[in-house]
Amino acid sequence: MACLFCQIVEKQIPAGIVHEDDRLVAFEDVSPQAPVHILIVPRKHIATGLDLTGDDRELVGEIFLVAAKLARERGIASEGYRVVLNTNAGAGQSVYHLHYHLLGGRIMRWPPG
Numbered sequence: 001m002a003c004l005f006c007q008i009v010e011k012q013i014p015a016g017i018v019h020e021d022d023r024l025v026a027f028e029d030v031s032p033q034a035p036v037h038i039l040i041v042p043r044k045h046i047a048t049g050l051d052l053t054g055d056d057r058e059l060v061g062e063i064f065l066v067a068a069k070l071a072r073e074r075g076i077a078s079e080g081y082r083v084v085l086n087t088n089a090g091a092g093q094s095v096y097h098l099h100y101h102l103l104g105g106r107i108m109r110w111p112p113g
């Protein structure tokens with residue numbers, strides 16, 4: 001079966017898409033852990049952060065620019081937001097298509113659990 005997030009990118013299964021461009025798609029997390037919880041994913045399938053290469057430098061930069069744009073749009077920029085990349089199971093990764101979590105709208109504790 002195709003990767004879950006590839007299917008969302010290809011619009012084969014529905015998601016609350018909030019941003020799309022030629023390289024990235026962002027959509028609402030189905031199980032939000034904060035008032036704002038958006039996943040930012042590349043269109044191309046990359047399994048984990050460990051699978052990024054030098055060719056992906058610009059892609060990673062764009063992810064953080066999209067995160068900042070969405071944080072402003074959702075009104076969480078000035079109070080503060082967090083961008084999280086879970087890499088492999090011990091860090092909590094459950095979907096093996098690279099995705100950055102944009103979280104905000106509540107106080108974020110440190111260190112994360």
Ligand code: AMP
Binds near residue numbers: 004027032094
């Ligand atoms: P991670 O645990 O870092 O791999 O994050 C995977 C995230 O994907 C979790 O926060 C899930 O709630 C989210 N998720 C799983 N399935 C879907 C889906 N169909 N649409 C949106 N988010 C999803």
